[in-house]
Amino acid sequence: MAKILMKGNEAIGAAAIKAGCKYFFGYPITPQNELPEFMSRELHKVGGCFVQAESEVSAINMVYGAAGAGARVMTSSSSPGIALKQEGISYIAGAELPCVIVNISRGGPGLGGIQPSQADYFQSTRGGGNGDYRLLVFAPATLQEAVDCTMEAFDLADYYRNPVMVIGDGMIGQMMEPIEFNEPKKRELPEKDWATTGTKGARKPNIINSLALDPAELEKHNIKLKAKYNAMEENEVRYEAYNMENAEVIMVAYGTTSRIVKNAIAALKEEGINVGLIRPITLWPFPLKAFEEIPATAKAFLSVEMSMGQMIDDVKIASNGRLPVHFYGRSGGMIPTPDAIANKVKEILGGAR
Template identity: 70%
Template sequence: MGKVLMKGNEAIGSAAIRAGCRYFFGYPITPQNEVPEYMSRHLPEVGGVFVQAESEIAAINMVYGAAGAGGRVMTSSSSPGIALKQEGISYLAGARLPCVIVNVMRGGPGLGGIQPAQSDYFQATRGGGNGDYRIIVEAPSTLQEAVDLMQESFDLADRYRIPVMLLCDGMIGQMMEPVELREADRRPPVEKPWATVGTGGKRKPNIITSLYLNPAELEELNLLLAAQYREITERETRVESIGLEGARVVVAAYGTTARIVREAVDLCTAKGIPVGLIRPITLWPYPYAEFDKIGKDCLGVLCVEMSMGQMLDDVKIAANGRWPVHFYGRTGGVVPDPRDIAREIEVIAGRRPV
């Protein structure tokens, strides 16, 4: 089909259904409400199940149940709601259950506001729940990319038996753009011999749990997960970069902030300042190796976020002392202005006094 004009949250819902999602459990919270609204209307049309749970905690545990039965299942929420789901996400990771979680971020901390922000980076990439676990975190910067990553997320979740988070912000959720809603690749369904689908009297029942009272067994699980995380890091790290080789300044940004940074880069390029851009598409695994491609002329790296500086930690790890790392951020729902970012770039490049 051709492109259609859609709101971001609705495009995400449509992409999920086209990817084979048949179970959705959620609870209303701004600015992601159009996701459950869309799923409530359209999942029944394909024989799917939509449940508005009594709380975010109930919703994530319903996800656990459907994932354990082998279904393609998702939930969505926004920042405070995702915080409530963290215990369940840890359970899902510990039980090795595939699912997709959408976080349309808003300002915080606490209830905060309903405007877009990127202050859930730590929560998503460091794990807000307990234990040695990771989840794959993908960060789209356009609605088309949100659609494409949404469809891919279900495949990644099934392939690695891992929760996958699509980390958006209020702008992605609420803006409208033309998107092409492609049918997901018709791959053979992933076999799930571990699922709790009944035995027919032919085998022992499957048991799914994240509780291991024997320390040696729990350590074995953690070692298995660690090996899997290494494989994911090697195979599934995604990044977009522009103009790194001759750049005097390299900007690191993700999601919708990267869109704003592109305009700032154009403003600086017009003034003869070579500027590069590193845009992580996966926030975990993080594309540390991409920073190795920065050329010898770089005077500094600028991290730009809609937060007080959370991806900044990963940028510093990637820089590893090779360049000064600078930060520019707006928070509380305030969106950065490309002209302000351009001024920061000019300072680093020595074109403007501090």
């Protein structure tokens, strides 16, 4: 299959349509605007529907409605817009509805700026809404991976009856790379017999909501959700272990930052310093097991992020006291450089060699 040169936002939209997405509800915000623009142009060609809602709050509740009717549905936004959708995301997770949410994130807090950032890690992995719920969260590092993750996200959302998020910083949305559309791994998907598709006199009405006033019933529901999240942790963890053999420092980075880290690793190798990388592809579930397979040569972990330090909390949990955990980050839309990362590694090891 020939590869196609596409911009990230448009490639994600094309992947969603190829995965069977028929409905998109969203609201403009930089740096993800090309995604809804693409969907507005292309969805009607496959019998779908695009709606630019009056706000992010409206958009996520439209997603709730379409998901409740059993449709494959998607929304996208950037950091402040995702923040506005959090109440609806909690409702959707509580009602056990499948949908895909794309966050092409930017610097914050507040309105912040429009440059790339990874400061939405807490928001995506901890759940920005209320209650005990989780999202399956993919963090692609390339446009090909963004396409693959988006296509698989729709199957996973249906399989688990749960929202799935694909998160990429503004570079993922704006860069151009050659991509191809691969078929995702085949899954036996459950029938959507819970959907509100009309009874036609053949069954009792389906009722979809997230309200449970009886505390015993609500606890029972949360226990059911937790079992589902346990299954995700068991079956859906994705990560890359890179250059780990004889590594003295293990860096941890995701998304486009991991690509910069690989350049730093190559430069350090030329100086005789061997450094490895653990790259989470799922931010949740976090790849805890990857930290159990580190080489005996490792002296420290280094979390490298485009934030003031958020993933580092999970790195510390995963390390479980095995090794010291250090941090290097840039914030506000500033991007780490390979030289700066390499210098941090040398500082950890006690200087250049």
